[in-house]
Amino acid sequence: MGLAGWEDFFGKNIEGFFHRRFGSALEPVEVEKAIERVLWDRRKKSPRGDFVPNTFALRLNPEDYRRLSSRRFLEDLHVYVEKLLILTDAYMDERLHIRLTEDEALRLGRCKITSCFESEDAVLSDDKAAGGTLVLARTSFDMPLNLPPKRELASLTVVEGPDKQATLSFGEHTIYIGRRDKNEFSLTDVNVSRLHAGIEYRRHRHVLRDAGSLNGTLVNGIPVVESVLQDGDEIRMGSTQLLYEVL
Numbered sequence: 001m002g003l004a005g006w007e008d009f010f011g012k013n014i015e016g017f018f019h020r021r022f023g024s025a026l027e028p029v030e031v032e033k034a035i036e037r038v039l040w041d042r043r044k045k046s047p048r049g050d051f052v053p054n055t056f057a058l059r060l061n062p063e064d065y066r067r068l069s070s071r072r073f074l075e076d077l078h079v080y081v082e083k084l085l086i087l088t089d090a091y092m093d094e095r096l097h098i099r100l101t102e103d104e105a106l107r108l109g110r111c112k113i114t115s116c117f118e119s120e121d122a123v124l125s126d127d128k129a130a131g132g133t134l135v136l137a138r139t140s141f142d143m144p145l146n147l148p149p150k151r152e153l154a155s156l157t158v159v160e161g162p163d164k165q166a167t168l169s170f171g172e173h174t175i176y177i178g179r180r181d182k183n184e185f186s187l188t189d190v191n192v193s194r195l196h197a198g199i200e201y202r203r204h205r206h207v208l209r210d211a212g213s214l215n216g217t218l219v220n221g222i223p224v225v226e227s228v229l230q231d232g233d234e235i236r237m238g239s240t241q242l243l244y245e246v247l
Contacts, residue, residue: 026064026109028073032080038115039081043090049228050090053115055097060111065102074098075151082153085204086246087231092204094118154206154229154246156199161240162188169247172201177237178211191215191238199229206244208235 039052060068077098085092097118106112152169156177168175168185175184178196187196193213200207206229210217218236219227227233235242 024109025067026060026111028068028076030109031058031068031077031111034111034113035077035081036084038113039084039088039090042115044117048091050088051117052085052090052092053117054092054094055099055116055118057099057101057114058111059101059103059106059113061106061108062102062104063108064111065100069100074100079151079153082204083246086154086206086229089230096204152247154231154244156185156235157243157245158187159234159241159243161238163240170199174198174200176211177242178213187237187240189238189240192240196237197235205229213237 035056038056042053043050044052078096081096081098084090103112151171153171155167155169157167158164166185166187170184176195176198177183177185177187177192178194179187179189179192180194183195193211193215195211196213197208197210197217200209207226208217208219208224208229209226210224215238216223218224219229220234221236229244231244231246233244235244
């Protein structure tokens with residue numbers, strides 16, 4: 001067994017032994033990976049694409065709950081899931097909801113997750129029934145929020161053209177691209193229309209839409225009117241080529 005093999009063995013077995021023997025605290029990355037597994041297990045195929053649950057209830061040991069039940073942690077978890085949807089080419093109806101609750105029956109370092117496809121009305125009704133738990137309470141913490149506009153999920157970078165290396169990071173808000181000064185991404189390419197295209201956020205995905213431009217818009221060499229963007233897509237407008245990437 002080579003060095004890499006031994007490192008893999010120790011990573012899978014020795015670390016797991018100490019976790020089981022001594023009970024280490026739950027780390028944020030472990031919660032992320034657990035949610036990622038749930039997203040894969042609960043994917044539903046449809047003619048509109050692969051859809052995943054939008055509501056997650058996480059049960060934690062009381063000590064883990066006290067460490068992790070913060071607004072910052074839930075915001076980071078929210079962003080992680082949003083980026084994961086793009087990277088795995090999945091969609092989500094309604095807003096994303098993540099709820100943390102403490103469970104004394106769980107050992108330190110353990111996390112149990114339940115998920116469901118739930119409408120906005122149903123989630124809000126549950127919150128009202130629970131007394132509206134948007135406070136860092138001892139028993140539960142729920143944060144059904146939209147990402148603030150400054151939360152950045154992806155970027156556009158000019159890799160070819162007059163504005164080479166220009167870049168823009170963006171999140172859920174709509175952005176416009178073209179030669180107009182007031183566009184979120186303003187280009188100087190004379191072959192680009194003043195309002196060439198826009199990118200909207202729909203079903204938790206960035207959707208590029210041509211705005212009736214003179215020379216059209218291509219994604220990976222194919223002319224499009226509308227296209228759901230995926231990580232690594234190349235967008236051509238006039239003499240300009242942009243790269244779409246998840247941050």
